[in-house]
Amino acid sequence: MPKRILKGVVVxxxxxxxxxxxxxxxxxxxxxxxxxxxxxxxxxxxxHNKYKVGDIVEIIESAPISKTKKWIVAA
Incomplete structure (x- = not known):
């Protein structure tokens, strides 16, 4: 099953x-x-703490990293 990719703004x-x-x-x-x-x-x-507030990023679904983090920023 392909992983979902979403596009959004860092808030x-x-x-x-x-x-x-x-x-x-x-x-x-x-x-x-x-x-x-x-x-x-x-x-x-x-x-790498690369992204700041206002940046537009794509995130990819992944295995759970912590209780709330289940997405990784696409490089």
């Missing part, structure tokens, strides 16, 4: 080797049939 980079990535997507409202923007934050592993 937090204060923790060591961890960044928070905000991923937004458009979904159709089930009743009103209008596009609605949904967002979700993911904790991603950043081995």
């Amino acid at each position: 937090g980079a204060s923790a060591n080797k961890t960044i928070s990535v905000l991923v937004e997507r458009d979904v159709m409202h089930p009743i009103y049939r209008k596009p609605v923007r949904c967002s979700k934050k993911y904790a991603a592993h950043d081995e």
Whole structure:
């Protein structure tokens, strides 16, 4: 099964080797049939502390690294 790849914006980079990535997507409202923007934050592993707030990154699904980290930043 292929691993999922998501694209988002870094919104937090204060923790060591961890960044928070905000991923937004458009979904159709089930009743009103209008596009609605949904967002979700993911904790991603950043081995070299390379990314800062505002950077656009791609994250790849991986085996669990910690309790909340299940994504790795694509190099």
